[in-house]
Amino acid sequence: MGLLDRFKAQRELHAQVKSCGADPFGVKMEKILSATEALIEGRPTILCGSNNYLGFTFDADCIEAAKETLDTCGTGTTGSRIANGSYHDHKALEQDLADFYGMKHCMVFTTGYQANLGAISTLAGPNDFLIIDADSHASIYDACKLGSATVIRFKHNDPADLDRRLGRLANEPGNKIVVVEGIYSMLGDHAPLKEFVAVTKKHGAYILVDEAHSMGVMGKTGQGVVEHDGVLDQVDFITGTFSKSMGAIGGFLVSNIEDFDILRVACRPYMFTASLPPATVASVRKSLAKLRANPGLMQKLWDNVDTLYEGARAAGFTVGAQKGPVVAVHINDPALAARAWRALLLNGVYVNLALPPATPSGTALLRCSVSAAHTKEQLQSVVDVLSGVGRELGILPTPAHAVAAE
Amino acid sequence: MDAVVAEIAIALQPFKKGDIAITADTDIAQDLNMDSLAVMDLLMELEDKFDVSIPLNMVPEIATVGQLARTVIESKKGA
Numbered sequence: 478m479g480l481l482d483r484f485k486a487q488r489e490l491h492a493q494v495k496s497c498g499a500d501p502f503g504v505k506m507e508k509i510l511s512a513t514e515a516l517i518e519g520r521p522t523i524l525c526g527s528n529n530y531l532g533f534t535f536d537a538d539c540i541e542a543a544k545e546t547l548d549t550c551g552t553g554t555t556g557s558r559i560a561n562g563s564y565h566d567h568k569a570l571e572q573d574l575a576d577f578y579g580m581k582h583c584m585v586f587t588t589g590y591q592a593n594l595g596a597i598s599t600l601a602g603p604n605d606f607l608i609i610d611a612d613s614h615a616s617i618y619d620a621c622k623l624g625s626a627t628v629i630r631f632k633h634n635d636p637a638d639l640d641r642r643l644g645r646l647a648n649e650p651g652n653k654i655v656v657v658e659g660i661y662s663m664l665g666d667h668a669p670l671k672e673f674v675a676v677t678k679k680h681g682a683y684i685l686v687d688e689a690h691s692m693g694v695m696g697k698t699g700q701g702v703v704e705h706d707g708v709l710d711q712v713d714f715i716t717g718t719f720s721k722s723m724g725a726i727g728g729f730l731v732s733n734i735e736d737f738d739i740l741r742v743a744c745r746p747y748m749f750t751a752s753l754p755p756a757t758v759a760s761v762r763k764s765l766a767k768l769r770a771n772p773g774l775m776q777k778l779w780d781n782v783d784t785l786y787e788g789a790r791a792a793g794f795t796v797g798a799q800k801g802p803v804v805a806v807h808i809n810d811p812a813l814a815a816r817a818w819r820a821l822l823l824n825g826v827y828v829n830l831a832l833p834p835a836t837p838s839g840t841a842l843l844r845c846s847v848s849a850a851h852t853k854e855q856l857q858s859v860v861d862v863l864s865g866v867g868r869e870l871g872i873l874p875t876p877a878h879a880v881a882a883e
Numbered sequence: 884m885d886a887v888v889a890e891i892a893i894a895l896q897p898f899k900k901g902d903i904a905i906t907a908d909t910d911i912a913q914d915l916n917m918d919s920l921a922v923m924d925l926l927m928e929l930e931d932k933f934d935v936s937i938p939l940n941m942v943p944e945i946a947t948v949g950q951l952a953r954t955v956i957e958s959k960k961g962a
Contacts, residue, residue, distance in 0.1 A: 611927065621939065628939040630927055645936045834920045 494832065496816035499822065501830040510726075511535055512850040516827035517827060523855050525785075525845045526829035528662075530694050530802050531774050532850025533724030533764040542763040543756040548825055550755035558752045559742065566758040574729050578700060578715060584730045585758075587750050589689050589718025590616040592728025595746035596716050597656060598624035599687065604651040608642060610634065610658065610668070612837045614687065617656055622747075627651070633661075633837065636672035643680040653682035656711075659691030659702035663836050663844065665803030669689065670706040678711070685714040693722025694802055699768050699775055721756075723764040727753045778802060778849040781856055785847050788860030793873045805831075806843040806863065808872060814841035820866040826859050887933075887952040894928055895948070907949030935959050 479813040494501055508516040512532040513524050533539050546566065554561055571583040586592040597620035601607050605626045609617055612633040621628045629646070632638035639655065646653060655677045660667045670686065677684040689699030696704025701717070713734065719727035730740075741747060768774060779802075786800045797805040808814035811832050818830040821843070829844040836842055845859070867873035884907075892905040898915040899905065911917060917925070919942075926937045929951075936959035945951045 611923070629936055630923060630939060632927065642930070642936070645930075645934070834918055 490832075493812065494815045494830070497812075497819040497820055501815060501818055504822075511602060513848055513852075513855060515827070517822065518804060520825050522822065522825045522827050523851075523859055524827050525847070525851075525856075525859050526827055527848070528721040528846050529724060529848045529850065530690075530778055530846070531724065531764070531768065532848045533722070533760075533767070535850070536724065536764070536767065538767060539724060539760040539763045543760040546759035546770060547756040552756070553754045554752045556751055556872050557748055559748050561752070563752070564755050564758070566755055566762060567752060570758050571760050572731075573762055574731055577698075577765060577769065578731045578732040579709065580715075581635070581733045582731065584737075584740060584744075584747060585753065585755055586728040586730070586747055588726060589720055590619075590727035590731055591717075591746040591750065592718065593617055593687060594620045594623060595744040596714060596730040597621065597654075597736075598746070599740055599744040600650070600683075600685070600714065601626035606646055606649065606651050606653045607656060608639065608646075608653060608682070609656045612661055612663070613656065614658065614662060614689070615835075617658075617687070626654075634666065634668055636669055636676050640676045640679070641674065643676065647680070647856065653680065655682050655684045657684070657686055659686055659688040660697065660801055660803060662690050662803060663831055663842060664805045665797040665801045666799040667695070667702050667705075667801065670702050670708050670712075674706075674708045674711045681838075683713040684711075685716065686712050687716045689716070689718040690721055690803060692717045693764075693768050694775065694778065698772050714850070719761045719764075722768070723761050725757050725761050725764070727757060727761060774849055778847065781847045781849060781851050781853070784853055784856040785845060785859060788857065789845075789863060792864040792867065794863070794867060802847045803827040804845040804847065806845065808841045811841040814843060815871060817843060817866050817870055817872060820870065821862060824862045824866065826862045835839075837866045884952055884956065887955050888948055890932060891929065891948055891952055891955075894925060894932070905948060907947065907952065909948045910946055911948065911951065912946070927946075927957060932960060 506515040506517060512529050512535040515522055515524055567585060571585050575583040577671055586595055591617035601624055603625040607621055607626045608629045608631060611630050629642055631642045657668045657673055669838055675685060691701035693699045695702050700709060703712055714732045716730050749867045782802050786796060786804050789806055790796050795807040808817060815830060822829060831842040831844045833839045868875050884917055888907050895905050898917045900916055930937050931954050935955060937954060937958055945954055
């Protein structure tokens with residue numbers, strides 16, 4: 478048997494998806510035109526699946542900060558923080574983030590994936606318990622595999638279910654850490670954090686919140702769902718990423734826990750990988766400073782969310798239950814979803830095709846994400862193209878049918 | 884043991900391939916239409932049915948319905 482033969486199931490699934498006429502997981506951006514537009518197959522295409530929530534990838538100040546640092550600090554650090562040392566900006570960014578969250582400590586990681594991988598696998602020891610939301614991101618599941626704790630899964634966004642499962646562990650002596658996300662990346666719904674925090678405290682457990690998709694998006698100042706639900710002072714750990722609203726790459730962990738810095742010599746995904754390039758750190762510092770100086774940026778984002786979410790809903794699509802910058806258009810059949818995805822691309826609209834098992838409960842999604850940098854016209858045209866494709870493929874009733882049904 | 888296997892068999896009905904009966908020897912990955920997500924969801928359902936904790940860490944060690952039943956029984960004892 479060949480080394481890669483065991484991926485038969487993945488191969489068949491991928492072939493099936495590619496039969497729509499293109500590879501949804503291998504899209505080539507020939508030229509990036511702006512935060513919201515790229516050239517794909519020679520066509521100018523609206524990017525509506527990039528998680529670029531505040532549009533900072535092409536912000537002039539962020540680019541300037543990165544360029545200056547590129548000149549003064551070079552292209553990379555060529556090693557990890559513990560081996561090659563920390564640059565001024567690594568420490569400064571950690572200070573910025575600790576300050577932003579009003580927490581004592583911060584550790585910056587090279588990706589958001591590694592922030593979860595490192596934080597979760599290191600915080601919970603062999604005698605401890607991780608109690609994770611069933612719809613957790615792959616980075617949380619992988620962290621559980623990397624670590625040595627006992628792992629229990631609870632029903633998605635269900636505090637009563639968490640309560641029951643923590644109750645069953647009442648006589649277990651180990652520490653318990655509950656892991657939830659702010660906004661969930663696939664359906665765009667957010668955690669009932671107030672309830673989760675109450676349940677967690679009742680059982681004497683810790684709680685870690687991943688704000689990857691909600692930092693710079695929710696809460697008055699952009700801290701995320703912790704701020705939206707008024708529980709920042711009651712959560713023990715927050716992780717997040719710089720690759721969504723911050724427009725770059727990297728991840729972080731903030732906390733008030735005593736002796737935090739011991740993690741720097743215990744957390745393998747922090748210790749054994751090269752640290753962030755200084756130019757990236759500089760652009761993230763600038764993005765964060767701009768968000769803090771002007772939280773009104775988020776208002777533009779939410780106005781845009783209205784246009785796409787309400788537009789898609791009014792057109793007759795089933796969208797995620799909670800309104801937010803991730804707008805998940807449900808298509809029941811994965812093959813049909815792939816055809817719709819292809820038709821959108823041919824009409825100059827790029828969204829993400831999300832298929833099971835990456836999606837919850839076997840649903841296929843045309844996953845759209847909204848940016849503050851989108852114009853209203855761009856989003857209106859996404860709604861128009863989406864509606865046209867929906868009618869053409871029979872996902873939406875054609876006007877004639879709609880009239881006949883009345 | 885037999886009672887637990889019978890309960891698990893009921894929970895597995897939606898994943899049956901054809902008319903083949905589910906027994907203690909049924910291989911969960913090979914004999915049923917289940918992916919890893921479905922297996923994790925099944926564990927959650929059984930946790931509630933038997934009021935036990937079945938950690939995800941057990942998944943690699945559970946191949947057959949019989950092994951799953953034994954895991955449930957042992958969790959019950961430990962509780």
